[in-house]
Amino acid sequence: MIRNPRDIQRYNASERANHWIVGICFILLALSGLAFFHPAFFPLTQLFGSPTWARILHPYIGVVMAFFFLIMALRFARLNFIHKQDIEWLKRVGEMVNGDDHNMPEQGKYNGGQKVLFWGLVIGMLLITVSGVLMWRSWVAVPVGVVRAASVVHAGAAVFMIGLIIMHVYAAIWTRGTIRAMLYGTVTRAWAKQHHRVWYRQITGDKR
Amino acid sequence: MALQSLDIKRRSATTTPSPQVRQTLEVAKLIDVSACIGCKACQAACMEWNDIRDEVGTNVGVYDNPSDLTANQWTVMRFNEVETADGGLEWLIRKDGCMHCEDPGCLKACPAPGAIIQYSNGIVDFHEEHCIGCGYCITGCPFNVPRISKKDGKAYKCTLCSDRVAVGQAPACAKVCPTGAIQFGSKEKMKEYAETRITDLKERGFDNAGLYDPAGVGGTHVMYVLHHADQPGLYNGLPKDPAISPMVSVWKGVTKPLAMAALGAAALGSLFHYVMKGPNEVSKELEDEMEREDERLRAQEKEDVK
Numbered sequence: 001m002i003r004n005p006r007d008i009q010r011y012n013a014s015e016r017a018n019h020w021i022v023g024i025c026f027i028l029l030a031l032s033g034l035a036f037f038h039p040a041f042f043p044l045t046q047l048f049g050s051p052t053w054a055r056i057l058h059p060y061i062g063v064v065m066a067f068f069f070l071i072m073a074l075r076f077a078r079l080n081f082i083h084k085q086d087i088e089w090l091k092r093v094g095e096m097v098n099g100d101d102h103n104m105p106e107q108g109k110y111n112g113g114q115k116v117l118f119w120g121l122v123i124g125m126l127l128i129t130v131s132g133v134l135m136w137r138s139w140v141a142v143p144v145g146v147v148r149a150a151s152v153v154h155a156g157a158a159v160f161m162i163g164l165i166i167m168h169v170y171a172a173i174w175t176r177g178t179i180r181a182m183l184y185g186t187v188t189r190a191w192a193k194q195h196h197r198v199w200y201r202q203i204t205g206d207k208r
Numbered sequence: 209m210a211l212q213s214l215d216i217k218r219r220s221a222t223t224t225p226s227p228q229v230r231q232t233l234e235v236a237k238l239i240d241v242s243a244c245i246g247c248k249a250c251q252a253a254c255m256e257w258n259d260i261r262d263e264v265g266t267n268v269g270v271y272d273n274p275s276d277l278t279a280n281q282w283t284v285m286r287f288n289e290v291e292t293a294d295g296g297l298e299w300l301i302r303k304d305g306c307m308h309c310e311d312p313g314c315l316k317a318c319p320a321p322g323a324i325i326q327y328s329n330g331i332v333d334f335h336e337e338h339c340i341g342c343g344y345c346i347t348g349c350p351f352n353v354p355r356i357s358k359k360d361g362k363a364y365k366c367t368l369c370s371d372r373v374a375v376g377q378a379p380a381c382a383k384v385c386p387t388g389a390i391q392f393g394s395k396e397k398m399k400e401y402a403e404t405r406i407t408d409l410k411e412r413g414f415d416n417a418g419l420y421d422p423a424g425v426g427g428t429h430v431m432y433v434l435h436h437a438d439q440p441g442l443y444n445g446l447p448k449d450p451a452i453s454p455m456v457s458v459w460k461g462v463t464k465p466l467a468m469a470a471l472g473a474a475a476l477g478s479l480f481h482y483v484m485k486g487p488n489e490v491s492k493e494l495e496d497e498m499e500r501e502d503e504r505l506r507a508q509e510k511e512d513v514k
């Protein structure tokens with residue numbers, strides 16, 4: 001693909017690396033976690049060498065992910081504050097899903113859906129990290145009642161977040177020209193103008 | 209355990225029936241607390257038969273030795289000094305260990321297929337070679353029994369000498385008990401025997417004597433005769449109405465298949481959305497607009513160079 005020098009940078013290298021570290025960790029955690037979640041997925045433990053290895057590695061990968069997610073969330077939080085036009089966007093999300101974005105309100109760097117995803121993941125990460133640490137018998141000893149509650153919270157938060165991530169990944173595939181933003185950082189001006197017009201104007205100074 | 213593998217009633221993390229064409233006799237161990245003298249012969253026999261040795265510990269000021277169950281100590285005598293209402297003292301000694309629940313919380317919680325199995329005779333056994341060391345059995349157990357070994361990270365507990373029982377022998381502890389406080393046989397026989405003991409105790413003034421075979425876990429295959437069956441807590445905190453915690457039931461119940469169906473629907477729904485609605489592409493007008501602008505800028509650049 002010939003890259004246009006006038007493409008717009010959406011993410012710098014460090015932001016992209018940060019995102020991929022979190023993403024890789026998340027996928028590994030989801031695969032190993034689901035293996036313990038239901039017997040149907042138990043064979044996934046083989047991806048990690050053995051069932052016991054999957055059990056040993058999962059929490060350590062979790063700690064790495066929690067650390068890098070925290071950094072990423074701090075970087076992106078300010079851009080994800082929810083404003084009036086986001087609520088408006090969310091009210092009309094049905095039209096968007098239906099494939100018609102003509103009447104969608106203009107959006108900044110992130111649209112209402114992306115912001116909801118962001119805060120959903122922040123809450124999910126908080127719950128899953130705290131509960132995961134409480135379940136970590138190799139290092140942590142808490143009363144059994146706490147472990148039981150943590151197990152429920154951990155499994156619930158995992159399902160919630162895997163659901164969000166399925167939507168997140170699908171939205172990136174569905175909206176053509178998006179994945180490159182996380183691969184090499186740029187998007188076309190047309191993409192930016194169509195999907196994030198307010199941001200497009202800020203970046204280019206284009207008043208239209 | 210080739211033959212025993214035909215007698216499996218339940219297997220952890222397994223959603224299809226286990227080999228169970230044979231139905232063996234439902235067994236139980238009866239521990240008559242009122243006849244226990246606290247000699248710990250059962251503890252010693254357990255160590256000997258199973259060939260496990262705990263590290264020598266320190267005295268914690270009571271007779272309990274070691275002071276708790278460990279991966280190497282599958283039964284422990286718990287000594288309780290209880291003052292009675294009339295100022296007397298009762299020494300209540302309970303042999304602690306796995307209760308071999310009919311509805312075992314450990315097995316329900318275990319995520320590793322075949323790491324915990326329940327034989328058709330009722331014995332709940334850990335198969336350590338399948339154990340992954342997650343500790344979910346501890347989370348699921350209402351009696352705080354399983355222990356993870358520091359040496360190999362696997363969970364261990366009393367097997368009710370499943371190997372001995374399989375060949376028609378009584379568990380090692382029952383075999384050695386010098387007072388007959390530990391009896392072993394069919395669950396039915398043990399209940400009958402317990403009745404005679406309870407009648408005897410009642411005659412001797414223990415009005416609340418009774419059998420501990422808690423219904424909350426479907427009954428157990430290790431039962432106690434207690435002089436104070438109305439207060440099991442006196443016996444080192446034996447739970448009065450043990451049951452699998454509601455938390456564990458929520459965690460391991462129908463929520464799991466439902467959650468999986470929801471995730472599957474999200475993934476499939478996405479695919480079908482793409483197939484039916486098509487991708488969300490940048491509009492042709494915008495692409496053309498940017499194209500024209502690129503052209504214009506390129507032309508301008510050329511001008512500038514000249």
Ligand code: HEM
Pocket residue numbers: 026029030032033034036037054055056057058059060061062063065066128129130131132133135136137151154155158161162319342
């Ligand atoms: C800091 C982050 C995390 C920590 C410390 C952590 C820790 C744990 C621990 C200790 C277990 C028990 C099994 C084992 O010992 O390996 C577990 C299970 C699990 N984890 Fe995590 N985890 C974390 C993040 C995640 C994430 C991000 C996901 C999902 C994408 C996830 C999904 C699961 C699932 C589904 C289970 C099985 C729950 C069940 O048995 O129902 N975990 N986690």
Ligand code: SF4
Pocket residue numbers: 305306307308309312313314315332348349350351352353354365
């Ligand atoms: S007492 Fe605990 S370890 Fe023993 S069968 Fe019941 S739940 Fe399992």
